[in-house]
Amino acid sequence: MRRFFLPVLGLASACGGYTAPITPTGDVTPPVVAASPAQLESTLFLIGDAGSPGKDDPVLAALTKQVEATPGKRVIVFLGDNIYLKGMPDTGGVGRKEAERRIDEQLKVALSSRTETYFIPGNHDWGYMGPSGFEAIKREGDYIDSKGAPFARMVPHGGCPGPEYVDPSPHLRIVMIDTQWWLHDYDRPRDSTSACPFYTPAAVVNALNRQLLTAGDRHVIVAGHHPLASGGMHGGNIGFSTHIFPLRELRPWLYIPLPIIGSYYAFNREQGSSDQDIAGPKNERMRRALELVFSVRKPLVYAAGHDHGLQVLTGRTARHLLVSGAGIINHEERVAYTSRTEYAASLPGFMRLDILKDRQVRLGVETVDDKGVITETFAEYLK
Numbered sequence: 001m002r003r004f005f006l007p008v009l010g011l012a013s014a015c016g017g018y019t020a021p022i023t024p025t026g027d028v029t030p031p032v033v034a035a036s037p038a039q040l041e042s043t044l045f046l047i048g049d050a051g052s053p054g055k056d057d058p059v060l061a062a063l064t065k066q067v068e069a070t071p072g073k074r075v076i077v078f079l080g081d082n083i084y085l086k087g088m089p090d091t092g093g094v095g096r097k098e099a100e101r102r103i104d105e106q107l108k109v110a111l112s113s114r115t116e117t118y119f120i121p122g123n124h125d126w127g128y129m130g131p132s133g134f135e136a137i138k139r140e141g142d143y144i145d146s147k148g149a150p151f152a153r154m155v156p157h158g159g160c161p162g163p164e165y166v167d168p169s170p171h172l173r174i175v176m177i178d179t180q181w182w183l184h185d186y187d188r189p190r191d192s193t194s195a196c197p198f199y200t201p202a203a204v205v206n207a208l209n210r211q212l213l214t215a216g217d218r219h220v221i222v223a224g225h226h227p228l229a230s231g232g233m234h235g236g237n238i239g240f241s242t243h244i245f246p247l248r249e250l251r252p253w254l255y256i257p258l259p260i261i262g263s264y265y266a267f268n269r270e271q272g273s274s275d276q277d278i279a280g281p282k283n284e285r286m287r288r289a290l291e292l293v294f295s296v297r298k299p300l301v302y303a304a305g306h307d308h309g310l311q312v313l314t315g316r317t318a319r320h321l322l323v324s325g326a327g328i329i330n331h332e333e334r335v336a337y338t339s340r341t342e343y344a345a346s347l348p349g350f351m352r353l354d355i356l357k358d359r360q361v362r363l364g365v366e367t368v369d370d371k372g373v374i375t376e377t378f379a380e381y382l383k
Helices: 058-069 096-113 133-147 179-183 201-213 240-244 259-270 281-296
Strands: 003-005 040-047 073-078 116-119 152-154 164-169 172-176 219-223 301-304 310-314 320-324 341-345 349-356 361-368 374-382
Touching (some): 040 058, 040 164, 058 096, 058 349, 058 374, 201 281, 341 361, 341 374
Parallel strands (some): 040 073
Antiparallel strands (some): 003 374
């Protein structure tokens, strides 16, 4: 396995995350040569948590530029949390215009590059896990399908859990699931009165198994919002700053010191008080169900967002785990090195998977600065 790490010196502060990639000590090898245009069969771009972009966000602009410069079949998957903070309000409701602007900034990538694009739901799209979440996710899906046509749509649609798959090229299958459906505490499709083809955990698992089974010799990329493993906050890396400034979980600028409350909050998060975290009981049940299928029919990659950083981890069922949740500038959070980490950085950017005509798959991690300059800080051929 060939790998490339671009070390960048940085500091970790009590009020922020790491500002540099974290890599295993001594595991630096020569750069991985990019595939030539003639070798490319298709390219999949993975970007998540881009739901509060400013106008002409540098990461979205850089993604558009790189997609347009890539030959062959191109696909973009937005990995959830497409509209912060509570998804799409009702027509005329408070925040509706701003919500439309935020998703429009992402839809511009698909429309201007004329690229097949899918938006996976995240917890914020489900009304920030609230009682109005089911209605919010249906509104968002309808808006994306309408404004993004013919290039962009939400998958799965209508609050359905999926899985749904597409086969963009001879050697690639993308399977998409709505992981928030598993975790949502309020109204959601759950019986035969829904329009969903699958509406129980058992049915979802069986469908996922079939979609992996029928992929043939295609590489399978499964994409959802919540990661199976992470060195970020949702993986238990709460960080010291949360003990002092817990309100920054609601708004990043709320530097109000509440040390006792903060420590209580952080301890409870680490013990599984939130199902949005890997330690949460519903999250654990969901991951067990997915990994049971993956242990029998291993996908090449499980890709997610949710944690606001860029991570490449070694999988135990899916062969590789990708976390690409830093899709806009100044949205990244701290990330820690774990025993499964190949690469991690609290830097904005996205990832790309180049599927070659000879079936090789090249992963590139593309970081973006505030001027829109792209630097590939990690690359490897996936096995």
